[in-house]
Amino acid sequence: MSKEKEGSVVYDSGQSKLSDLWKKEDYWAIWLGSILLIVGIMIFFPKGDQAVMTKIQDANAILTTEAARAPFKTIAWHNAVSAKKKLKATSSSIGKTIKSFTSKTKGWKSNPIDAFYFSASAAKAKNEAAMPKYEAAKAALASALNTAKQTEAKAADAGFSNEQLNNDAKAAITSWRTAGKKASSAKKKIGNKPYNLLPSLIGFMLFMAVFFGIGKAVMGESIVKFIKGFTFVFLIAILAYVAAGNATMKHYGIGYAAWAILFGLIVSNTIGTPKWVAPAVQTEYYIKTGLVLLGAEILFGKILSIGVPGIFVAWIVTPIVLVTTYLVGQKIIKVPSKTLNMTVSADMSVCGVSAAIAVASACRAKKEELTLAVGLSLVFTSIMMILMPAFIKAVNMPHVLGGAWMGGTIDATGAVAAAGAFLSDQALYVAATIKMIQNVLIGVIAFCVALYWVAKVDNIEGQKVGKMEIWNRFPKFVIGFIFASIVFSAIYASIGKDLAYVIIDHGAIRGLSKIGRGWFFCLAFASIGLATNFRELRSYFKGGKPLILYVFGQSLNLCLTLGMAYVMFYLVFPEITASI
């Protein structure tokens, strides 16, 4: 591809060739991602057999009956949903085998060795220590269930026409559900099993080295040099997972992305990234393949999960905040780099790191710009995760409103879950659903940003760009990303939500593609760190403009999201709010 320079704009004016299909990294990202998605489909889709369909139908019949019988969600209603929740293709033996082979390091508290190895005696000791708490939680659950059954029966005896009895029953059922969650958490703590991850980590490393190495070999590079360098990049990724698995770091949402960049930066800016590692420092290759897999997780059917209010809060407010912040960044704050501006704006307005990755790749932002966006997101996520639930409690904000507010504004998906659950189940369900709808928006935004960049930004002002030129410049992996999303969304819509939950959500996605995507992103962030000079990174923060941009954008986001959530959930669709 040739590069031409006119004025201060450098753009590619290459032509597409058939050989691009096996010579270009973007296409290899599509092929590798597609292979994993197809394998996932072949393994998990057959698990949605007649036995599963029968269980779904039985549960739905109970839900229909209970919804007609009572004005609130009864015990039987919740049990029917729980029965549907247990139907997962990943529970199959092949699903467990894949999970075991691809397992990242485990969580740990004070001994980092626990991330790799846990002996049978240590597992037994930990289970015994946690047993009293589990027994107490189990007893509390049994008592709460008994109370819930009695109060529900009283309400039923009154034909569900006595408001006080109905409210008593609802409160008792809520207490039963809370006790259930505590018992479930306590049960996990007595289920510790011994493990030794070293053999599987080594095996998986070799698998991934060959998986990516084949593409590199066909593109004309040495597979041997790639595999050799890959061991080091993989080691940084492992260290990142170990650090992210520390209990305290998990509390604050300091995940693998930040640690991978940090450890890579430490190596590259102290002893220097060894020359033999360079062939495997392939940020874009790993990110693009990961993004094709992420495409399959972007299921358009999910945007209706909470009805029209969810669409307005997540899909109307978010683009307004994104575009406004970008324009303010350009015209008023005057952020020197458009790609930095767009990456930070997307990271703040959409959903944090995953949005930053997708948009940075779509507009070809520099790795330092992605690093800065990730860092800003991390800091503010931790602050908002702590402050927002406290504020919502302090002002007695209704939890549906508070949940929608947090879901639409806290960047990191995990932090949204923590903050929402801390308030209540109701807040969690709304916050998580809003955030999930925002997650789905990444696909559209990445596509629009890629198109806007090749058609408008990477041009001389006034220059008109033909359709062929747009195609030539368009980052091709985005097509794989969008295509995966369209295919999986279409399958999701055609088979229905219930079966899709079993074979797509808890099948092809969580059983394989999400696993691959997580590893590939971690390798990409390790590569970013290994290839970044700290002095260059510092220069992007000059004047504090990215910080000012983030604070402005997030302030706008907080105001607009709260306003829209209030209008939608309390003025326009109060009946939806009442049913949550």
Place this chain on the structure above:
Amino acid sequence: MVRKVINLTISFAICLGFMFYVGPWVDTFESVKPLIDFIEERDIDAGALYYTEIEEFSEANINMENTMDYTPGKNF
């Protein structure tokens, strides 16, 4: 080279210091302790990047969808 190795060691030592001392110290602050204890009890991964990485989202999604499809009280 020795200086570079020393810098590497110091950098990793700072990371460990943050993990083992600064983080746990911040955990003790009254303003954050309740949230931290809750996250620990529920084993929530606050660093998860996407909705498919976190079990709470799956639970929230299935509950919300069934609430929309099987809303109680339509006959009342």
